[in-house]
Amino acid sequence: MPAHKNKQPKPSILITGAAGALAQQVIQRLRETCNLVAVDARVRVELGDQIPSYCIDFNKRTFEDLFRRYQFDTVIHMGRIRSSQLSRMRRYNANVLGTQKLLDLSHKYGIRRVVVLSTYHVYGAMAYNPALIDESAPLKSAGLSADLIDSVELENLASIYLWRYPELNISVLRPCNIVGPSVRNTIAKLLASPLAPVMAGFSPMMQFIHIDDMADAIVLASQKPTRGIFNVAPNDWVAYQRALELCGCTRVPIPSVPPALPRLILRTIGLKRFPAYLMDFFKYPVVIDGRAFENEYGFTPKRSLKEIFRFYRDNKKPL
Structure with a gap:
C-alpha cells in the first residue's frame, strides 16, 4: 500500500484571540501540523494564505x-479581553x-x-493567601474587584460545561504573569520601563513565565485531552522589588493609601492604563502551585527567571 494512504488528516483547530502575542506564538507552533482557523473579536490578523x-x-x-464550514476537532480559546482593553459592559459581552x-x-x-x-488573577490578592495556591482554592477576586467579575464568570462557565459535557474534554489553564518579547500586559510594560512604581512597604512574591514556555504549555494541553483546571507556573518565584532591580528598573515608591493617590501618581509617571484591581497584586502575594500541570503534561519551563530579567534589562522602553 502506498505510504500516502496511511497519512492521517491534519487536525482542524480554531484559535480565538488571534491578535494577541501569545496566540501568535501558538499559531507558529501548530501551523505546519494542523489546519488552523484564526478568529479575533477586535481585529482581523493577516496570517498568510x-x-x-x-x-x-x-x-x-x-x-x-x-463551525459548519471547517468542522473543527479542537478549540483553543485565548480570546479573553483584559480589563484595560474595553469598557466593562463590552468586556462582559465578549468574555x-x-x-x-x-x-x-x-x-x-x-x-x-x-x-x-x-x-491566576481569579484567585484574588489577599494578605492571608496560602504560600502555594492549588486549583481547589476558591476564586475570591470577584468579591474584591468588579473588573475581575467577567474573568471569574468565564471560568465558572467553563467549569459548568466541563462537568456537563465531558465529551468536550475541557481544560482551563490559569497561568501566572506571562512576560517576554512582544507581551504588552501591565506587568510586562513595568518590567520594560526605566521607572516602575512600587507600593511603599510592600514587595510580594511573584511568578513569571516566558511567553515561549506558555505557548508550549498551550500546545501540550491541546494535544492531550485531559479534562480539568490547571495552574501553569514555574516552581520559582521572586519578590517584586527584586524583580524590578534585576530588570534594571528604577523603583518609584508610592503610598498605598488613600486608594485614589496611587492611580494619580501612576498617571503622573506616564502609565495611563493601570487596572485598579492590580493594586492588591502589588501588595499581597499570589503564588500558585503548577505541579498538577507539570505532572500531567510533563511540562517544565525552559526559560529561567535570570533569562527573563536579562531580556528586560537589555531592552528598556519608556511606558
Whole structure:
C-alpha cells in the first residue's frame, strides 16, 4: 500500500484571540501540523494564505458558520479581553456571553478538545493567601474587584460545561504573569520601563513565565485531552522589588493609601492604563502551585527567571 494512504488528516483547530502575542506564538507552533482557523473579536490578523483569519463577534450568527464550514476537532480559546482593553459592559459581552456561545457551538458541533486560557488573577490578592495556591482554592477576586467579575464568570462557565459535557474534554489553564518579547500586559510594560512604581512597604512574591514556555504549555494541553483546571507556573518565584532591580528598573515608591493617590501618581509617571484591581497584586502575594500541570503534561519551563530579567534589562522602553 502506498505510504500516502496511511497519512492521517491534519487536525482542524480554531484559535480565538488571534491578535494577541501569545496566540501568535501558538499559531507558529501548530501551523505546519494542523489546519488552523484564526478568529479575533477586535481585529482581523493577516496570517498568510494558508490560515483563514476572521474578525467576528462570537455572538453574531456568522461565527457559527465557521463551525459548519471547517468542522473543527479542537478549540483553543485565548480570546479573553483584559480589563484595560474595553469598557466593562463590552468586556462582559465578549468574555462571558461570547465564551458561552463558543462552548455551546463546541457542544453542538462535536468538538473533542477545548482549551480555555484564564489567569491566576481569579484567585484574588489577599494578605492571608496560602504560600502555594492549588486549583481547589476558591476564586475570591470577584468579591474584591468588579473588573475581575467577567474573568471569574468565564471560568465558572467553563467549569459548568466541563462537568456537563465531558465529551468536550475541557481544560482551563490559569497561568501566572506571562512576560517576554512582544507581551504588552501591565506587568510586562513595568518590567520594560526605566521607572516602575512600587507600593511603599510592600514587595510580594511573584511568578513569571516566558511567553515561549506558555505557548508550549498551550500546545501540550491541546494535544492531550485531559479534562480539568490547571495552574501553569514555574516552581520559582521572586519578590517584586527584586524583580524590578534585576530588570534594571528604577523603583518609584508610592503610598498605598488613600486608594485614589496611587492611580494619580501612576498617571503622573506616564502609565495611563493601570487596572485598579492590580493594586492588591502589588501588595499581597499570589503564588500558585503548577505541579498538577507539570505532572500531567510533563511540562517544565525552559526559560529561567535570570533569562527573563536579562531580556528586560537589555531592552528598556519608556511606558
